[in-house]
Amino acid sequence: MTVALDKLKYEIKDPALATLGKQRIEWAGREMPVLRQIRDRFAQEKPFAGIRLVACCHVTTETAHLAIALKAGGADAVLIASNPLSTQDDVAASLVVDHGIPVFAIKGEDNATYNKHVQIALDHRPNIIIDDGSDVVATLIQERQNQIADLIGTTEETTTGIVRLQAMLKDGVLTFPAVNVNDADTKHFFDNRYGTGQSTLDGIVRATNILLAGKTVIVAGYGWCGKGTALRARGMGANVIVTEIDPIKAIEAVMDGFRVLPMAEAAPQGDIFITVTGNKHVIRSEHFDVMKDGAIVCNSGHFDIEIDLKSLKSKAAEVKNVRPFTEQYKLNSGKSVVVIGEGRLVNLAAAEGHPSAVMDMSFANQAMACEYLVKNKGKLAPGLHSIPVEVDQEIARLKLQAMGISVDTLTPEQVEYINSWTSGT
Known part of the structure; x- marks a missing residue:
């Protein structure tokens, strides 16, 4: 054309x-x-x-x-x-x-x-x-x-x-x-879980070339995107901690084998932080204060509001690009915090989605x-x-x-059974 x-x-x-x-x-x-x-x-x-x-x-x-x-x-x-x-x-x-x-x-x-x-x-x-x-x-x-x-x-x-x-x-x-x-089931079960899970870690690895095995990864939010991200991070050998506000999702994360902590308690332990909540300022000033030197922070939620970058900048004596789409904030305290993709969608800012x-x-x-x-x-x-x-x-x-995959179909007897209330034990 x-x-x-x-x-x-x-x-x-x-x-x-x-x-x-x-x-x-x-x-x-x-x-x-x-x-x-x-x-x-x-x-x-x-x-x-x-x-x-x-x-x-x-x-x-x-x-x-x-x-x-x-x-x-x-x-x-x-x-x-x-x-x-x-x-x-x-x-x-x-x-x-x-x-x-x-x-x-x-x-x-x-x-x-x-x-x-x-x-x-x-x-x-x-x-x-x-x-x-x-x-x-x-x-x-x-x-x-x-x-x-x-x-x-x-x-x-x-x-x-x-x-x-x-x-x-x-x-x-x-x-x-x-x-x-x-x-739609064919959207969030797959796109949010498997897509976000893989592409988020792809963005982190491309931006930093960091080894995930042995690192402590904090996943903020355990919706479908958080589930996929936590699952894939564990699959790469990371120790995963989940933060949540919803008690049902928190229980689910525990039952899936993850530690669940408030962000205030998780912040000092994390090597890598990933926000996937859709809410504002999930990582805030008080969390930056207690993070490890060199902690890596990124977001895989839609808008760049989940990480309070304004407060981080106010604490920084210096901000410099250390790799493509990767900025290091040297804090007045002497520690540094690394932000990937300006706090925007890490899987698209630093990778291909x-x-x-x-x-x-x-x-x-x-x-x-x-x-x-x-x-x-x-x-x-x-x-x-x-x-x-x-x-x-x-x-x-x-x-x-x-994909070349076939599934079963109901027999007439099965159709009759599931549409009837008269058949019991």
Whole structure:
């Protein structure tokens, strides 16, 4: 495909990076058979013909396949980054040059540029918004009320974004349908657990080249992302301590074989700290004060608020880059604390994000959630909606089929039994 760049609006680092981006996008596609099948169907059925769509996502090789599938389905799509450090510039270039998709994303863009790109996305007057953290939806509600009438609905794939949508619903400002992609079983069981678990440690190792075996790793939060991170850290030989506020999740962590402590007690013991809570200032001033010299701190939650970097900077006599995406804060006390990826998503700031095999299911959910919104235009009530169970199961079926795995089916006798209340012991 040849794209006339002079006729396409975009803002990326360098179109010359497209060749490398195309190669990497093709490599990721080897492990995304579910989304490939959905793209092929979309190309035939054109479910998004006449639909203006905005996707605010991490601009990675996997996201590229989602964007390509949506365009194949007829969408008039614009892509922006959902995090200033999560863009892969070569991928952004290939989407522009090879696929003619308007992309506004540059790795390392400042907050002003990021916010400008959110405004550019809303200038597209979207009918569908794919959000990752709910920044676009929040800006629409706060600043562009007149455009809500154009909106069929939105989809959201992060825990952080769902928390924000729930707050919007509570405040009475979520006046349109939003599909909770994050809670689909084929999303959080796999993306959050296996994807975050592996890619978080990948980011830490790439940034520091540190040996995890024998280290004490503190995992803040034991949701699905925390479970995966703790599991993988233990698998690499680390001694894992979990911090939690939820007593049920804390018990689960204990039953899974992890030590559970308050952060105040864990802080002096940790060599590496990983936050995955979705909340603010999980690691604070008093925790920095008691950390070991050389402690490494990073975040794998969506926003860069989980680590109180402002207080850390106030304690620092010197801040210097010691490796790519790795800063050492030399404290007035003489100790040092190392921060990876500016406290942003470590798996995307310092690595490549989740493996494509798990994103295959996550983005299949996104694609089918968009189709669900379009097919049910005007029928869904305002508020949060779950992915239909049959869609979730179809994605799992397609994934198993692609992996060459078969499962049992119920016999007629079994179907009768589970649908009857009269049969007992």
